[in-house]
Amino acid sequence: MxxxxxxxxxxxxxxxxxxxxxxxxxxxxxxxxxxxxxxxxxxxxxxxxSQVEKNAKRLTAAFKNYPRFKPCYALAANSLPQVAQTLVDLNFGIEVVNIYELKYALSELKKIPYIICNGASKHAIQNKQENLIQTVINLQKETDVTINFNSTDEIEYTKKLCEKENTELKAGLSLNLASHFQDSELSPGSARFGIPTEQLPAAIKLLKNSKLKLAALQSHIGTQITELNKLIKNANLLSTYAIRIGKELGTPIENINLGGGIAVKYYKTPQNQKKLNPDYTIEEYAQKIIQEIAQVYQENGAEPPTITTETGRWLTxxxxxxxxxxxxxxxxxxxxxxxxxxxxxxxxxxxxxxxxxxxxxxxxxxxxxxxxxxxxxxxxxxxxxxxxxxxxxxxxxxxxxxxxxxxxxxxxxxxxxxxxxxxxxxxxxxxxxxxxxxxxxxxxxxxxxx
Ligand SMILES: Cc1ncc(COP(=O)(O)O)c(C=O)c1O
CATH class of the missing domain: 2.40.37.10 (Lyase, Ornithine Decarboxylase; Chain A, domain 1)
Incomplete structure (x- = not known):
């Protein structure tokens, strides 16, 4: 080596x-x-x-031809307040994966434009008295916040809570697209995240006639994804499902959230390490993703969605x-x-x-x-x-x-x-x-x- x-x-x-x-x-x-x-x-x-700032500006510039781009920072990658605040000041939203990250973001960071809540078992009590879903129901009055449901259990729990509290909630679905990929293409551990597409009918049934307003479809297929074609496939599947579910619910899904995964060139040697580094630049990523999503929406005669990324590794x-x-x-x-x-x-x-x-x-x-x-x-x-x-x-x-x-x-x-x-x-x-x-x-x- x-x-x-x-x-x-x-x-x-x-x-x-x-x-x-x-x-x-x-x-x-x-x-x-x-x-x-x-x-x-x-x-x-x-x-x-200043490198944090340069990276953030480069990511935003890569999407400059797409007016509906809403970048987000995955706080788990580096939660130093100065790093996260630098990104928030450049209009990045914050992505959190549990109540601790959420509370941390709310107490340490100023003027977060929007927050996305991901992660497993968000309905479970993690913080002695409250869980993330209860916290977000209260928070949504003052902050732009979306919960991406990770399971039908979470949806069921939230649906009941919103009925009890007589309040609506902006929600997204985290999809598990593993069945659309070969076993070897994704990390086996990723199987426990997101709602498997086979369970989508049950999820949609729960959402119908509920106070949960489906605004986003999200899929994170893993981190350090070195092959661009996997990220494009993720974008294609998300768009296709978003259109299909939007039609079924009678309201279009306005946001496609691509998760993280943008890979870093850790290997500095050329030729022999080529296969270990990403086979794309951030500019190529943005261009291909925009193209793919636009094409699916155009073919279906649908209005283009907002695009969100939840980038951690590449930014930091x-x-x-x-x-x-x-x-x-x-x-x-x-x-x-x-x-x-x-x-x-x-x-x-x-x-x-x-x-x-x-x-x-x-x-x-x-x-x-x-x-x-x-x-x-x-x-x-x-x-x-x-x-x-x-x-x-x-x-x-x-x-x-x-x-x-x-x-x-x-x-x-x-x-x-x-x-x-x-x-x-x-x-x-x-x-x-x-x-x-x-x-x-x-x-x-x-x-x-x-
Ligand atoms: C749901 C989710 N979104 C975004 C990220 C950030 O991914 P990355 O650091 O590859 O950009 C992660 C981390 O793995 C994650 O679990």
Whole structure:
């Protein structure tokens, strides 16, 4: 698994946009990574809010020819208040998956244009006295909020509650489109999310003559979907079902919600890694999705819908790096490869590297301008043998770097999506702190009460 010379991808859109070289030094935005390590210490995350803004504007621009585009941010990807507020200020709605995220968004963020509530078992009491559905019924008087039902149980529960409280509710259906895909195309775990299309007749029967107003059809087919044709198929199926259900209910469904899934180019090497990176850019995604939905609506003589995306990963992944220090290198007799040990932990700082074998690009920032010559496995400092950022066991390594020595500074790219929330206190390691590229500490989300 060769790593390229960083000079070949640093600064390139879709690859390592917030990084750049000034002279021989590697910078993240306007800050030298070596300097950041010296002033802030190591095992620190660095956040670029300007990259969050750039990503958001690029996504919106990709849909600029479609006047009815309502983008949403999936809060689960990175719930730092500054990240979410930056997106809200650019007119992104917020997507939440439970009552904790909902309450967090309401207390930490200002002027959210609209909220979408997804997630399993929203009718179950999760917060001692109330569940998400009750909360939204009260909230809808002051906020534009949609609940996407995940099951017929949720619909039944909500229908009764709305009757009891004599109130209407704007609702959507989360569809499970698994039966339209091959088994191998989607993650097997996704089967428990959304209403299977076979259960749609029962769902529609419940919605008829109820106080629930069906406004949206949503389907999230998974995250990091690297093949555009799957996302297009999702859009096609959603549009087709929306038209069919709209006709049956006698009121058109105004919103098509495509979920998340837009993938990130984690692999910086060309050719041999082509199949692991997304086969599309955000602009191609938008163009094809708009085309597909417009075509289905045109063929049916229907008014085009609003389009919503619930993007998390693509908006945030490249906005953060992790800076670590090499503590030692070790060559063992069994392993021909040398191990680099760092002062971080893959288990807690980039948990997906261990959990799902996620590849994160790694650069020796101290020697960023030197040619990669040696092969290494790269490990964390904890006592677990699986604490590795890059090694052959799960295809995350080995990596080719310049000759690396203790005290060298390593930077791990694209850690802005999902990694902060997956931190833990294994070996009692403290959570690595977060700073902006200007060296300011970043406020962490407050822990919700139960
Ligand atoms: C329902 C739903 N919508 C949106 C997202 C965000 O997906 P992504 O980070 O791939 O954009 C997720 C996360 O997996 C999700 O579960």
């Amino acid at each position: 060769p790593s390229l010379n960083p000079e070949d991808y640093v600064g390139k859109k879709d690859f390592a946009e917030p990084l750049n070289f000034k002279g021989r030094q590697l910078f993240f935005e306007d800050a030298s990574i070596q300097k950041l390590a010296e002033t802030l210490g190591t095992r620190v995350y660095i956040l670029s809010l 992944a490249n906005t953060m790096i992790l800076i670590l220090k090499v503590t030692e290198t070790r060559k063992t007799p069994q392993n021909k490869l040398e191990w680099i040990i760092t002062d971080g932990s893959a288990l807690t700082d980039t948990n997906d590297a261990v959990w799902i074998g996620q590849y994160f690009e790694i650069i020796n920032a101290t020697k960023a301008n030197q040619k990669p010559t040696e092969w290494y496995n790269i490990a964390g400092i904890t006592c677990d043998t699986n604490d590795a950022f890059a090694w052959p066991k799960n295809n995350t390594g080995p990596r080719k770097l310049p000759k690396t020595e203790p005290e060298d500074i390593l930077t791990i790219l694209d850690v802005g999506a999902y990694q902060l929330a997956l931190r833990n206190s294994f070996n009692l390691l403290p959570k690595a702190p977060i700073y902006t590229a200007e060296g300011e500490p970043v406020k962490e989300p407050s822990q919700p009460n139960n």
